[in-house]
Amino acid sequence: MEARLRIGCSSWTSPAWWGRVYPEKLGDGERLRLYAGLYDTVEVDATYYREPSAGLVRRWAQVTPRASPSR
Secondary structure: OOOOOOOOOOOOHHHEEEEOOOOOOHHHHHHHHHHHHOOOEEEHHHHHOOOOOOOHHHHHHHOOOOOOOOO
16 A cells, blocks of 8 residues: 655644735635645644534635545
């Protein structure tokens, strides 16, 4: 079995990313889409505190690309 290294961060909402990773004028709702273009995994630490709503999970799926075997 081939091992794959996956790189991601603990959040896509860090304020430290404004002006460094995200453009200053990027809307809050656009951060996950941009993040997903940079990294192929993320830790959603909010799920530790409560289960996300079905609608929120659907939105995450809509704004992120489908995983591909080559990615």
